[in-house]
Amino acid sequence: MTRDIRRSDKKRSLLVLSLVLAALAAGIGCTPARPSQSLSVAAAADLQFALEEGSRAFRSSHPAVTLRIAYGSSGNFFAQLRNQAPFDIFLSADAEFPQQLLRQGVGVPDSLFVYAIGGIAVWVPKASPLDPANAFQSAQIRHFAIANPQHAPYGRAAEAALRTLGAYDLLKDKLVFGENVAQTLEFVQSGAADAGIIALSLALAPAVRDQGRYWVVPADKYPKLEQAGVIVKDSPAAREFRDWLLSPAGAGILQSYGFSAPAK
Numbered sequence: 110m111t112r113d114i115r116r117s118d119k120k121r122s123l124l125v126l127s128l129v130l131a132a133l134a135a136g137i138g139c140t141p142a143r144p145s146q147s148l149s150v151a152a153a154a155d156l157q158f159a160l161e162e163g164s165r166a167f168r169s170s171h172p173a174v175t176l177r178i179a180y181g182s183s184g185n186f187f188a189q190l191r192n193q194a195p196f197d198i199f200l201s202a203d204a205e206f207p208q209q210l211l212r213q214g215v216g217v218p219d220s221l222f223v224y225a226i227g228g229i230a231v232w233v234p235k236a237s238p239l240d241p242a243n244a245f246q247s248a249q250i251r252h253f254a255i256a257n258p259q260h261a262p263y264g265r266a267a268e269a270a271l272r273t274l275g276a277y278d279l280l281k282d283k284l285v286f287g288e289n290v291a292q293t294l295e296f297v298q299s300g301a302a303d304a305g306i307i308a309l310s311l312a313l314a315p316a317v318r319d320q321g322r323y324w325v326v327p328a329d330k331y332p333k334l335e336q337a338g339v340i341v342k343d344s345p346a347a348r349e350f351r352d353w354l355l356s357p358a359g360a361g362i363l364q365s366y367g368f369s370a371p372a373k
Contacts, residue, residue: 158314184260254305
């Protein structure tokens with residue numbers, strides 16, 4: 110009887126040992142799963158539709174990274190980041206705001222990157238009798254929308270274009286200012302303004318394309334909208350997102366929304 114018990118205990122010990130060895134063998138050569146990372150991006154409002162598509166493409170190739178993107182005016186994000194807002198990456202509608210942050214010691218040194226050249230367009234609703242190519246000269250205009258030039262690079266570009274086109278004095282008392290270029294579009298969509306100058310990327314977005322008509326403002330009518338970003342808080346995920354945005358995949362999506370590739 111004692112001998113049978115000992116034999117049974119021995120069999121159980123051998124079974125446990127074999128299971129442990131099998132588990133160890135199965136784990137040999139396996140790469141541990143990468144822990145999930147969250148990446149917070151402060152993005153200029155002109156990127157809203159382009160990055161919605163881009164974030165889906167990025168996540169498909171980087172499933173371990175969860176993107177959280179906030180959209181707004183570059184100037185407001187600049188002020189927030191100076192006060193230590195918890196963003197990992199800042200994608201501005203110009204290069205000056207990211208450069209200022211770095212000069213003030215905010216952000217990762219040498220992480221500045223130019224990701225696109227933006228464009229602007231005069232936009233009117235589909236049912237409007239106005240021709241977007243000369244809407245800024247029409248006597249029918251009661252309100253004309255642009256982004257606020259004080260903190261929106263697209264607002265500064267719009268104001269410069271109106272001055273170059275000789276229309277600023279005609280419209281200066283009719284201007285309404287959006288907090289950012291996306292809100293500028295909303296003003297025209299809602300009827301709060303008869304026409305406006307918006308980002309070309311918004312005019313080309315599938316969600317907007319069939320709602321109105323637009324005229325692309327020639328690029329020589331306003332200062333170049335060189336758009337740059339900066340890594341605020343360094344991490345592998347932040348560098349992966351920056352590298353993806355500059356890759357042919359990321360650049361291709363941006364270009365499909367009217368952005369031009371920056372000079373290399």
